Structure formats: structure tokens, C-alpha cells
Amino acid sequence: MAEMKTIRAGLVGITGYAGMELARLLAGHPNMRLVMACSRAEAGRRLGEYYPFLEKLPGADVVISVFDAEAAVKQCDVVFLAVPAGTAMKMTPALVAGGVRVVDFSADFRLRDAHVYEEWYRLPHEAPDLLTEAVYGLPELNANSLRRARLVANPGCYPTSIILGLYAPLTGGLIEPDGIIADSKSGATGAGRKPGTATIFSEVADNFRAYGMPRHRHTPEIEQEVSAIAGQEVRLSFTPHLVPMNRGILSTIYARLKKPGTSVEEVCEVCRETWKDSPWVRVLDPGRLPETRFVRGSMYCDMGLVTDPRTGRLIIVSVIDNLCRGAAGQALANANLMCGMPVGAGLSDSAPLV
Amino acid sequence: MAEMKTIRAGLVGITGYAGMELARLLAGHPNMRLVMACSRAEAGRRLGEYYPFLEKLPGADVVISVFDAEAAVKQCDVVFLAVPAGTAMKMTPALVAGGVRVVDFSADFRLRDAHVYEEWYRLPHEAPDLLTEAVYGLPELNANSLRRARLVANPGCYPTSIILGLYAPLTGGLIEPDGIIADSKSGATGAGRKPGTATIFSEVADNFRAYGMPRHRHTPEIEQEVSAIAGQEVRLSFTPHLVPMNRGILSTIYARLKKPGTSVEEVCEVCRETWKDSPWVRVLDPGRLPETRFVRGSMYCDMGLVTDPRTGRLIIVSVIDNLCRGAAGQALANANLMCGMPVGAGLSDSAPLV
Amino acid sequence: MAEMKTIRAGLVGITGYAGMELARLLAGHPNMRLVMACSRAEAGRRLGEYYPFLEKLPGADVVISVFDAEAAVKQCDVVFLAVPAGTAMKMTPALVAGGVRVVDFSADFRLRDAHVYEEWYRLPHEAPDLLTEAVYGLPELNANSLRRARLVANPGCYPTSIILGLYAPLTGGLIEPDGIIADSKSGATGAGRKPGTATIFSEVADNFRAYGMPRHRHTPEIEQEVSAIAGQEVRLSFTPHLVPMNRGILSTIYARLKKPGTSVEEVCEVCRETWKDSPWVRVLDPGRLPETRFVRGSMYCDMGLVTDPRTGRLIIVSVIDNLCRGAAGQALANANLMCGMPVGAGLSDSAPLV
């Protein structure tokens, strides 16, 4: 890879956890370099001053600036938008028009139907013409489209864990597509880095709660992708919970087996066959269950499979790192594909267990 | 209550979390005094030496002894058995025969059918004749029987949260009894205090996992009690998870509404009417969800109700403190009833939020 | 106590952790009732709506109001000010003039010298005439003055742990009063409940840091009280740290032994003799060390003593619950004394270990 040119990356929204994680990953990337970091609130400071853990690392000396589309087009080959829904759709058109590749962390380009977006996000969509062009950034499912994409809608963290978990049993015809329940649990970085009483340490620690019921905004995204996989309209129940930990998502997914007597070994075999060329999906042996720490800091999606003959259900337990696979890491993998690099460049494979 | 005589209590199994919690509660009880504390491993030490947090409190000077049924009969009016399943059924007959009231924390007397016990616990039952006599210790449902009981089977922590959560919607005819899923999450004290790699701090902290799938031993207990409430045989899916927190259980319970259009206000009204004379059950306003910290250190069961017209489901979120309501506190409430005292004696009402 | 009249209590500042803790304690007080709860931000809501853990408990139905001194004088016998430094000194004069007893949680009346206050708090003192009247609210040291006080300056959390730790070795002449170092560690409730990036869960969890060095505002308070105890001007080093836990303070206090060969048994004996009539101070056996959980939710100060003949030092390890003993519990004990009640009324003795 010695002759590969260095890709210049811009990151808009550095103060959130996804932006923080991407800054960390870029510091270790062999062929991509952070050249622009934007934040209205922190403009003027060195990135290493704002994030002391980055000091002495590549990117530390970038001076934080206020986003300016024209400057971004001049300085960057690819821009990551780690900004709220509603803001990304304002920034994207000028970047795409200027020839910059865009990876959007927000939901602005995930839902193909602008009406659905407007119903769940309560905002009129301002760039509906880009919706058909945007590619949903799950590298395992859409690698070819991602290589040609100008605009990638980076998937939500919960949807990533649920879609990957359901993919093989659905395409393998093992489960009924209706009646699915996804009971998901996320670490606190998923709640973002904006101050508020609800995310203060002592409100989260030694506590557990559900939230966003019954209309969390990830629901239509999950249903859209699962419907496409199932080849039919799917309605499901999705309940997110907040776990007093930093990172990780675990989704416990309940589905009815088409044949109630299907053995766990059979399910496992189908899943392994489906994912055999996907190094980041690990199907655990029957009888073993995944833990969020197994995937910390990595792109892995680990899944455990349980069949319950008493109730005729398949239960899929799927875990990812919400910041790496569920946000910045997946964004980087998508950017790698868009820029003609190996999908895993800059993405460490080893996840610290503790 | 000045003339009420003091009840002499024995506690077998002081080294676990349930025993620890009961010792704490007894220290503040107005009419019950710890006179016997048993542990093979710690025999000979003062209780206050073993548990420094008890020093200077009632009970601290009790010298830990090895359990002896004869001595227990002489010294105690009531004995709490905080010992593993399989051990309690060996200790109980002599105590009951000796006229001592017994509250058993284990599962030994919870399942009315010895065969079901043997199937799930892989042990022959050694005191099957006491199974019919034992009263299942949910004070809200069985107060009258508990007042006359010689032997109480103290409910499991998960079952307590799930049975209380389902009771009103089932008796009110709002939900179908089949197809129920209970996705439960517990703090780490639920895993007990016996050392093992899996419960070391750094294996649990910043981590989340499911366990015991698909045949956790609380399943038949839940099904037995829910079947009795529903008036028909019920099979359900129960999945426990381990949360990196000390105390608390939250169960997210999914059930199909009989009438898919039932409003949350209607469900809420039925639940409030059902529980109107039960000070420890708090039904939250529609739109609000309970958190485990709301009930810390208390007997409360707080429940939030959500209807999802998109899927026709009722989702019940039920929280308890696994050590207080789910073990020692409920045991004490049961003992209070057995001994003719107010059910809430010695049970603080105020739960520290943090 | 049947004939004792009920004391009417007001609480200004309910949204912080100290206010939350006091609301919890008052719910269980036999002779004191919350009649007024003030918060500008939450005015108009029921207290039980704001704090769901208080529902069905005494005080839940109090409607939150904006503080008004005149109304407070009419409604309350005692008012607790859980407001920031600078605000308390504005509210206090009218309350005291109106005959209401005041317990101030802030630092406004702790420092006897208005110049020292102004130097460390960067505010002119607005009620300097009350400084001489205010009694420093450590019940063990000042019980007699507290019984007669109209205004109590409730001690800071760190100072409480350090002053109690140093008291016996200093009055017993065991240590040199100069060269003392207090290295203190506090749970995150000590940082308050005001939202900010630094107190978000994921900024505190799995992290440890020092802060406020070298001029934390508790320094002059500690020096003032320790100087009074030592009978000479004392300068010491005080360093606070933030621990990823909810409650608790542990102070590791280093002092030079006057006689380097003093045995730990000798120190222990002096401490026990000093505190023999103080039920809330527990001096641990030589060789044992306290843990913050030993005192959770209680008024206890547990202390462990270590002599190091290699360096000639005495090391005192002192723990308290920062919210109960370090704020609301101590305030309630002080109010109890001011109102002629037993110092421990409403203060549970049993601290949950987990």
C-alpha cells in the first residue's frame, strides 16, 4: 500500500461520542488523515487541547473550525457528518455537489421515503432528491453499492445490531417475519454527550430503565431494512433500554420459528454459512452467549442463538460496540470502501475484553 | 405497639446477599430481633465482626453458629432459610415439626408439583408432603393464607416482578395469556455472593449479557403462578440478563392485547383499580416509565404501561429491588404476617434514589 | 414521644442531591413533616411527580413553590437551605428575623471571618453579623450550642470526614498539627446535580481524576476547624478526587506521629476513649480498614488507623456517606437538636452494604 495516496478527511461534529471515536480511529489510520475538524462551540482550539487523549497523535494539531461547505470542498476528499438529524441534510447537498464523498451519521438519509422521515422526525426533508442516491452503509450487505457511493447513510446503532441479527434467519427462511420483538439495551454513550439531568453519572449508575417507548425513531429504519430482507412488509416491536456502562449494545430478538422443532444446530449452520465470508460477524457455538465486552472497540457483531421448543421461538442475542460498529467504525469502513481502500483499514481487530 | 412481644428470629445463611439484607432490615425492626445467625464457614465470629456495617446495631453481637435444628427450635419463633435449593428442604421439616415458623428463600417449596421441581432442579424432593402446605409468599395476593402459614415459600426475584406486572392485565381480561415474553434484567447481587470468575467486578462492569437461556429455573415458577391467575395453562418465554449495577430488577413484559385498540389510559385505570389497596404497588401515569432506582431498598413494585397500536401489544415495565422486595424484604413481610404483626413492620418506605 | 408536636419543615432547593436526600429522610421522620418545598425551575409540580420514588410517601403531595421568605416564616418551624453559596446569605436574615430556625447547607456561614470567605468564594458577604451567631453543625462536637442555635452552618462533606478523623489524634496529642495531608475521594453526587459535560455518566464511569487543586474551597473550612481543635494555626494540603460511584467519601489523612514508635493499639485506644459516647463514630480494630459502603445511607463515620514505623506517620482512613452524614442527614440531626428532639430522630441506623 506504499503508493496509495493519503485521503484527506473532514469531521463535522467533534464534541459528541461518535466524533470522538472517529477522531481516535483516524489517528491510527494508515492512509486517511484528519485535516478538518468542525465544532461551533470549540472553534479556535487545537483538537489535542480539547481531547487531551489525542495529544502527540496524528490530528492533534488540527485547529477546530466552524463548518464552511466551500472550505470543506477544497480541503477534504471525504467528510463525516456527526451532527444531529436535521442539520446533516442542510450540509450535504453542497458537499456532494462539490465532489466530496459524504458519510452521514444522522438519520437524514436512512429512510428512503421522505414522508416516513417527516412522520417520525417531525421535520420536512430538505434534500429529498438525495434520498434515492444515498446508500445504507452496512458493509456486509451493500459493499458494491458503497464502493460507488457519493453519499452514505451510516446506519443507526440499534438497527445495526438488529438487522445483522435477523438477516440470516430471515433469508434462510427459518423464522416468520411477523411478530418479531427486539428488546435492546445500550450503554450510555448512546445517549449522546449533550449535558442534561438524565445523563448525569448518578442518574445512570446503579440504575436501569427503558426509554423512548413505543415510538423510538430507530423503529422505521429497522422495519425498512428488515422488510427489504424479508421481501414483505414487516412490523415489529422495538424497545430500547439504558445500561449503566459506557459502550455496547445487546439486542435480544424474539421470533417464531417456521418449524417449531428446528434445532439450534440447524440455525447455527445456516447463520455460519450465510456469514462465512464476513470476518466481522461471529456466530457463537450453540450454548454460548455473547457479551458486549467481547466486541469492545471493534467492528465485530457477535451473535448467540437459542431455540426454545417449549414456545417455538428462536431467540437471537446480538451484540455490537455502539460507537465503533454502531457509528464511527462503520462510518470509517464505509469511507474506506468509497475511497477504494480495504474495508478494514484503520480498524483494529482486537477488542479489549476489560 | 408497646405491649407486643418481641419475636425471636433466626437466619440460616448469613453470607449471601439476601442474608446480608435481612440482617440489615432486622436491625431496624421494632418487634423482631435476630437471636441466631448460622453459617458453617463463619461460625464463631460475631456478626458485627463479619459485617462491619452492622457494628453498634441490634444483632451485631450475635455469635455466628452452625445450624442445629434443635437449638433453632428452642431459640427462635421464626427462622429464615437463606440457603441454596436442596438444602432448605432438608432443614425445614424439623423446624416446622418443632413449631417454628419458616420462611424459605429457596425454590424448594415454591413449585406445588414435586415432579416439576425434580425436572428443573435435577434433585429428588425430600419433603414433598410440605409442598401443599407451603404458602407462596406474595403478600398482596395471599395475605390471608400467609397469616395462618407455618411454612412460606418466598418468591423468586424475577417471578415477583413478572407476576405483579401481569396480575392486573390478566385478571382484568386485557391481554391474551399465551405468547407472553418476559425480558428481565437484574443487578449483580442476583448472581449471589459465592466467588467465581463470572462475577468478578471487571467481568461484570462495563458489560451486559443474557444468561440461563432458555431454561432458567424461575420459568416454571412464573408459569405456575401466572397460570393460576389466568385460569389456564400458560407457557411463556423468560430471558434474564445481568446489568452492571448492584440492585434492582426491571422486567419488560410483552403481551398481545385482546382488543388491539385498547388505550393506555384504560389499561392504567384497570391496574390502578386492581391495586388500589396495595400501598407497595405504584402504577405510573401513562407516558412515564419506572427506573430501578425508584424502588431501591424498598418493597415497592413500580410499573409503567405502554400500548403499541402498531403491533397490538401491551408492554408492561415492572421494577423491584431484587434484594428487598425480591428476597429479604418480602420474607420479612411474610414473617410479619405469620407472626400477627403489621405487614410493613421494619420495612422502610423511603427508597434512596441514588 | 406521643405528645411531641410535629415540626413543620421547609426545604429550599429540592432539585439537588442534598435536597433529594433530605426529602427522603423527612418522609420517614416521626415528628417532622415537609410542608414547603421550593425550586424556581420546578414550581407548580407536586413533589411526588418530580421525584417518583417519593410517591405515596409523606411529602409527595407538597406542591413545589418559589421561595418567599414571608410565606416560609408563616408555614415553617425550621427551614433547610440547600442552595448555592451566595444565595443562602440572601435568604437567611429574613428567616432568622422571623423566628424560623435555619440550617444552611452552603458555605455561607461556615467561615467565621468574612474576609476569608470573600477570598475563597470571591463574593462579598452580605450577612456578616450572623457569622458569629451561626453554629458549626457537627453534632458530636457542638451539641450544646446546636440546641440553642437559631442558625446552623451545616459542615461541608469533605471537612466532616477530615475533622472527625483528626479530632481524637489531635486532642490526644498523638500527632503534630503541621504537615498534615488529606487526600480525599468522593462519589459523584458530591459534584452536584447541575448538568454539565464533566458529570455525564460516560465522562465519570471507568475513570478517576483529581480536581480543584490546590485551592478547593473546603480548605479554609477544614483549616479553621482543625486549628480550633489543635489550639494553633494549621495549614494542610487537601486534594479531592472524583470516584465513579454514587455516594461516599473516603479521606486518607497523613500526619506525623509525635512519638514515631507509637503503636496502632495505643492510637486506637485513644480514639475509642474519645468517641465512647458517640454512637455514630466507629473506630475499627487495628488491622481493619473502612469502606464507603459500610456507612451508606447512614450518619456513621467509620475510621481505620494505621501507624507506619518506617516513616513515623499515622495514617487515618475516614469514611462517611457524603449525602447523609455529609449533608442532609447531618442537617436533620442539627435540626433535631435545635427543635428539642433526639439527635437521631428520623435517621435510620442501618446502612445497606450493597
Added chain:
Amino acid sequence: MAEMKTIRAGLVGITGYAGMELARLLAGHPNMRLVMACSRAEAGRRLGEYYPFLEKLPGADVVISVFDAEAAVKQCDVVFLAVPAGTAMKMTPALVAGGVRVVDFSADFRLRDAHVYEEWYRLPHEAPDLLTEAVYGLPELNANSLRRARLVANPGCYPTSIILGLYAPLTGGLIEPDGIIADSKSGATGAGRKPGTATIFSEVADNFRAYGMPRHRHTPEIEQEVSAIAGQEVRLSFTPHLVPMNRGILSTIYARLKKPGTSVEEVCEVCRETWKDSPWVRVLDPGRLPETRFVRGSMYCDMGLVTDPRTGRLIIVSVIDNLCRGAAGQALANANLMCGMPVGAGLSDSAPLV
């Protein structure tokens, strides 16, 4: 580095946290490969089966074996001993004699004086002739000796944080070498992975405590190295504490300034000059303090400096990752030097902040 031959590494003691961390680091090393992993308890299992987070990574297919010196000599170029003190000194001589380079994580070869070892570890030393040969593995201080070493004594975690913290102020003549106090705080992985009641999640979470006072075994190691740096015999106080977090050590080090008026800027300048060629030591700007999360998963030692003119003290706050810099990462850096590779090979530079 294309032509560099691959170093074959053996790891004895895979079940502890240091072994786990080394296995993780080796999985990402460009020129070193795990070929032997030993554990008596887990022999016969694949490493990836034992550590699911390693599946699909280099090393996952190594079958765990019982340690055999002869086999190790045949299979390995370098052996890491992550075994308890007392065991390492039994294994080392045959390995060194067989020409294998050894990095010992235990204390067996850290203390140059066998009598001191025997006094603090209560064990006769079984390989005292290797004590003079062993090199103390702090890469910044001993790089040249490490390049030639056959046996490296990998430093303790606490000593690493304290020695690095004191080095510049001592060699720069800023502080008195006597009267130093090191108050250290460590995450729970420092307590090891052997099951025991004291390390169960609920005994550590929401709790804080000191331990090992006043004779923690790291004391003589710290004193030996600090004495060598200071050029005089040094006695100091060292107190370790247990923090409810996974990783990280923070040491708060108190020393008397030689000139009490020395400014923090002056101290900072001396420290920066001292460490200017050491990429892993980061001296923070005056007024800023380090946090353990800044160095998570990395080799960094971050230090904050505070002068207190009121007491004439310099306070050094020094943080490291106890598992990476304090154990496995430093061992790998040492092995890199011994094997002629760049010191940082396989050591990621970017530390995830959360």
C-alpha cells in the same frame, strides 16, 4: 520492515488480566506471533474458545498447554511469564539457560537484594544469581540495557506510575527526596482475576477503600528505584486504593519543594525538557490534570503538576493504564527492545476516551 523475521512468543499464565491483555496486543503485532499459551487449568482448550473476543484473530487457534520448559525453549524466541511471584523464579532459569528471552511480570526479579525480597514476599529466593542480570523494564530509563537483556523484570503497575512521576522533579533537583507520600488509586483489574469474595462486582461497585496498608509489596520496589534516581536512600509512604473501574492507576504524589516558591511553570518546563524524547510521557499544561481515561489501552503516562505555595509542596498527579503500561504493554515494549524491534511495535497509540 518487510524482511523482519517473525518472533515466536510464548505466554505462561493466560487466565489473568495481564495475560489476557498481552494476548490481545499480540493479536495485532506486526512481527510477533503467539505460538504457545500455557495454563494448567485451561489446558486442552483453544485460546479462542477460552477468550471469545479473540476468535478469528491471530492466536485464537493456539491450543492451551501446561508449561514445559523444554517445549518452550524449542518453540519460542521470547517467553512472557504472567504468573504469581514465587512461580516465575522457578520457571526462569531453564528458559534463560535455553537461550529464550524472558519477560517476567512478577516481582521475582525486580528487587536486586534477595534479602529484601525475602522480607517482603516471605519466600526464599530460588534464583538469586539472576537478580543482578535482570534488567528493570522501564523503557524510558533503561532502553540500552533492555536491548541486550536476556531477562527483564517487568515493573509493577503502581511503581511505574510513581517512578515516572517523580523522575523529572528528582533529577531536576526540584524536590526533597525524603518525606514523599504516594497516594495511589487503581482499577479493579489490578486485584487480579482469581475469584474471591472481595472482588465480586457488588463488593467493589459503588464502593471505595484502601488496602494493603502500610506494607504493600510494591513499597520496596518503589523505594529501590526512587533511591537510585535520587542518589540517596529514600523512604516513602505508599497507600493503594481500589477504585470501582476496570482499568487505570492515578497516583497523587506529595513532595516538599526545595524552594517553596518554585512556580508550576518552572516545574513544568523541567519535566518537559526531561521527557522531550519520550513519546509516551505527556506533561500537561499548568492548570490541567490528567484522568485515567486519557491513557486507556495505551502506553502513555500523563502527568499534571501543581505547586502549593501555602504548604511549599509539589503535587504530581500521574496516570497510566495499569494493564497496558503497567503490565502487558510495557512487557511487550521490553520484548520489542530485546528482539531488536521498534519499542512501540504492536502498541496502539490511540486510547479510547470512553
